Amino acid sequence: MATLHVERTGGLAGFGGARARIRSHGQVDLTTLSAADRTAVDALFHGPAAAEAAGAADGFRFRLTRATPAGTETVVSPEAAVPTAVAACVKDEFV
Numbered sequence: 001m002a003t004l005h006v007e008r009t010g011g012l013a014g015f016g017g018a019r020a021r022i023r024s025h026g027q028v029d030l031t032t033l034s035a036a037d038r039t040a041v042d043a044l045f046h047g048p049a050a051a052e053a054a055g056a057a058d059g060f061r062f063r064l065t066r067a068t069p070a071g072t073e074t075v076v077s078p079e080a081a082v083p084t085a086v087a088a089c090v091k092d093e094f095v
Contacts, residue, residue, distance in 0.1 A: 002030040004041065005065040008079075008090045026089035030066070037083040044077050062087065 008024035030038060044064060060079040064086070065072060079087065 002066065004028050004030050004086065006086055006090055007063040007065075008060050008087070009063060010059060010061045021095060022092050023095050024090050024092045026091050028086055028089040033083070033085055037085050040081075040083045041086060044081060045073055045075050062090075 005027045006025060030041070033041070041064065045066070061076050062079060062082045063074060063076050064082070065074045067073075
């Protein structure tokens with residue numbers, strides 16, 4: 001099972017910061033995503049243009065982490081570049 005770990009940070013309230021009281025995270029099995037969504041996720045890891053696209057000043061950013069044969073890969077991407085099915089796995093919890 002290939003798992004994508006997802007963490008949402010930022011926004012107007014600064015979710016996910018060092019002093020935040022709300023953590024937004026989740027995970028999704030990559031094999032359950034559509035081919036288009038898997039391609040979009042792969043593009044985020046291999047295409048710096050998508051990962052570095054400008055987001056809104058107070059917009060959310062997503063930290064995506066996956067394990068590969070070469071090791072763990074992590075990329076941070078603006079909300080608009082993340083497929084809806086991936087963003088939907090994120091749940092908020094109080095810490």
